[in-house]
Amino acid sequence: MATLLIEDPVFRQHRVPRGHPERPERLAAIGSALAAPEFSTLVRDEATSTDLEHILSAHTEEYVRTLRGLIPSEGIAQIEEDTYLSPDSFSVALCAVGSACRAVDAVIEGRATNAFVACRPPGHHAEADRPMGFCLFNNVAIAARRAQRKHGMERVAIVDWDVHHGNGTQAIFWSDPTVLYASTHEMPLYPGTGAASETGVGNIFNAPLSAGADGAAFAAAMRDNILPAIDAFAPDLILISAGFDAHWRDPLASLNLKEEDFAWATEAVMQIAARRCGARVVSLLEGGYDLTGLAQSVAAHVATLMTA
Amino acid sequence: MAESKGANVVAIDELSFEKALAELEQIVGRLERGDVPLAESIAIYERGEALKTRCAALLKEAEARVEKIRLSPDGKPAGLDPLDGE
Numbered sequence: 001m002a003t004l005l006i007e008d009p010v011f012r013q014h015r016v017p018r019g020h021p022e023r024p025e026r027l028a029a030i031g032s033a034l035a036a037p038e039f040s041t042l043v044r045d046e047a048t049s050t051d052l053e054h055i056l057s058a059h060t061e062e063y064v065r066t067l068r069g070l071i072p073s074e075g076i077a078q079i080e081e082d083t084y085l086s087p088d089s090f091s092v093a094l095c096a097v098g099s100a101c102r103a104v105d106a107v108i109e110g111r112a113t114n115a116f117v118a119c120r121p122p123g124h125h126a127e128a129d130r131p132m133g134f135c136l137f138n139n140v141a142i143a144a145r146r147a148q149r150k151h152g153m154e155r156v157a158i159v160d161w162d163v164h165h166g167n168g169t170q171a172i173f174w175s176d177p178t179v180l181y182a183s184t185h186e187m188p189l190y191p192g193t194g195a196a197s198e199t200g201v202g203n204i205f206n207a208p209l210s211a212g213a214d215g216a217a218f219a220a221a222m223r224d225n226i227l228p229a230i231d232a233f234a235p236d237l238i239l240i241s242a243g244f245d246a247h248w249r250d251p252l253a254s255l256n257l258k259e260e261d262f263a264w265a266t267e268a269v270m271q272i273a274a275r276r277c278g279a280r281v282v283s284l285l286e287g288g289y290d291l292t293g294l295a296q297s298v299a300a301h302v303a304t305l306m307t308a
Numbered sequence: 309m310a311e312s313k314g315a316n317v318v319a320i321d322e323l324s325f326e327k328a329l330a331e332l333e334q335i336v337g338r339l340e341r342g343d344v345p346l347a348e349s350i351a352i353y354e355r356g357e358a359l360k361t362r363c364a365a366l367l368k369e370a371e372a373r374v375e376k377i378r379l380s381p382d383g384k385p386a387g388l389d390p391l392d393g394e
Contacts, residue, residue, distance in 0.1 A: 019322060020315050082315035125313075133313040164313065190313045212348040248351045249358070252314045256351045290319050 003306045004112035005039075006099045007031060008047035011120045014093070015086035017076055021252060021289035022121065022134040030118050030285075033295040034302060041306065043112055047119070049091065050098030050142075057145035058138050058172050063129045067136065083131045093121055093136040100143040103282045108151045108237065113308045114270070114281040116242070116301070122286040124166030124241045125191060132168065133191060139284050140241050141172045144179050147237045154178060157235035159226060159269055160185070161218075161262070162243020162286040163253040165194030165206070169241065174200045180233045182226045184209060184218060186246070186253050205229040211254040215261035218246065222265055231272045237280045238273045240266075244288030244297035252289050259300035266304040279308050320358050325366040332359040 012024035034042070055064055068090055070079050077085045096119035103115035123140055125133030140158055147153040158173075160166040160183040170193065173179040180203045185194050187208030194206045207221035230238065244262060246255040266283075273281045283305065288294035320328065335356040338344050344352065 017315075021319055022315075082313040084315075134315070212345060212351075214347050248354065249320075251319050254348075256347060291321060 001110070001113040002041060002043045003302065003308065004103060004106050004115035005034060005042040005044050005118070005302065006047060006103055006115065007034070007044070007118040008095070008099070010047050010095050011092060011118070013086075013088040013091075014120050015076060015089070016084050020084065022287075024120070025291060026288065026294055027118055027120060029291040029295040030298045033299040034118075036299070038303065039299075039306075042302070045102065045106070047095040048098040048102050049094045050101060054101060054142055054146065055094070055097060055137055057149065058128060058141040059126075060129045067131065080131050082133055083135065085136075089121070089136065095119070096121060096123065096139050097137050097142050100139045100282070100284050101146045103284075104143050104146050104237070105150070107280050107282050108147060108153065113279055114273075114283070114305050116283045116285070116298075116305060118285050118298070120285070122162075122243070123284070124160055124162060124169045124243070124286050125164070126168045127171050133164065134287075135168065138168045138172060140166075140239050141169050143239055143282060143284065144173075147239075148178065153236040155180070155233060155235045156237050156239060157182065157230045157233050158239045158241060159183075159230060160241035160243070160286070161246065161265055162241055163246035163250065163255055164190055164243070164287060165192075165208075166241055166286075167191045167193040170194075170198065170200070170204055173203065177201050177203050179203065180230065180235065181205070182229050183207070183241075184221050184226060184246075186211060186213070186255050189253055203233075209255060212256065214256040215258060215264075218255070218257055218261055219264060222268060227268055227272060230269070231276065234276050236277050237282070238269060238277065240269060240281065240283035241286045242283045242301060243286030244294050244301075247288065247290065247293035247297050249290040249293035250288065252287070259296045262297045263300040263304045266301050267307075270304070270308055274308070281305065281308075320355075320362050323359070323362060325363055325370075328359045328362045328366070332356055332363065335359070
């Protein structure tokens with residue numbers, strides 16, 4: 001069985017102001033990297049949209065209605081400090097969610113071993129009732145609910161190695177012991193949440209890293225905290241909020257990870273998945289804003305997924 | 309929340325010459341003062357290299373577009389001649 005890649009030109013239709021780092025070119029860089037010959041055995045599929053009903057598994061109806069009302073007919077509207085809507089952004093965000101769900105379906109139904117979704121906009125800052133930090137809908141949260149409600153998966157683990165804490169995902173599952181959220185992230189850094197003391201109902205694990213931390217510090221946090229928590233949880237599916245902005249080249253943060261560190265983390269998560277849940281892993285793109293660092297890190301991550 | 313995620317932080321390949329140079333000068337200053345731990349100094353040195361490459365590329369682009377300004381008999385600029393080919 002193979003690794004599924006979902007990438008699609010539609011994700012480039014979500015436009016941001018000039019100079020905004022969460023730009024369509026990120027996906028062009030990823031696309032070029034994943035066009036290399038070593039990726040020829042990927043199973044590829046295109047994006048798909050989703051019904052609003054699935055959005056409601058993580059977001060309020062009022063938020064969705066308000067967001068839809070803010071769609072500009074032309075140009076780019078600012079809806080939050082860092083978050084913008086262009087005319088197609090709402091429908092592109094539905095495609096990000098839909099594609100995450102499509103990947104979950106494929107992996108659980110045994111049509112792929114694991115999957116990576118190269119989507120925009122990212123999701124892990126979006127809360128139930130508001131957009132935040134470049135995010136409109138919480139893609140990974142909705143994917144987790146999809147696995148539980150459509151496929152009867154009881155326990156879903158989410159590991160988030162984006163350099164920013166996934167406040168949205170944490171808040172959505174704060175009181176839900178059936179979903180584990182485990183995050184490494186730089187601290188202090190936007191959004192400010194993610195202290196080790198934030199543990200939800202015993203299902204939340206935060207391992208903050210200081211500015212300047214490198215691959216060794218990241219690996220220690222994973223080995224000491226994140227990986228044992230996921231293993232002990234015995235999940236039926238592992239989702240990855242795969243942000244690559246902890247890379248040393250990234251302009252939005254100050255960690256010093258390299259591609260090899262992301263490959264290592266991918267392998268470590270895959271080993272737990274192999275033991276606990278038939279190797280089922282679905283990875284969703286979150287951040288990563290230097291095009292070179294992002295492309296190389298995604299290549300390392302996907303190449304590792306393909307070794308399952 | 310108090311701070312921005314950095315929607316205004318621009319990746320190196322989108323920086324203007326002035327911004328890239330300013331950041332490069334900042335990095336040089338920090339390295340010269342020696343107030344950076346080793347691991348971080350390697351990372352910012354590498355970023356400085358990338359910024360230097362960006363500045364050099366922008367300068368080269370600008371040079372290729374510079375045109376000679378012709379002066380009229382009373383000393384005022386009168387039009388442009390294209391730069392001689394390199």
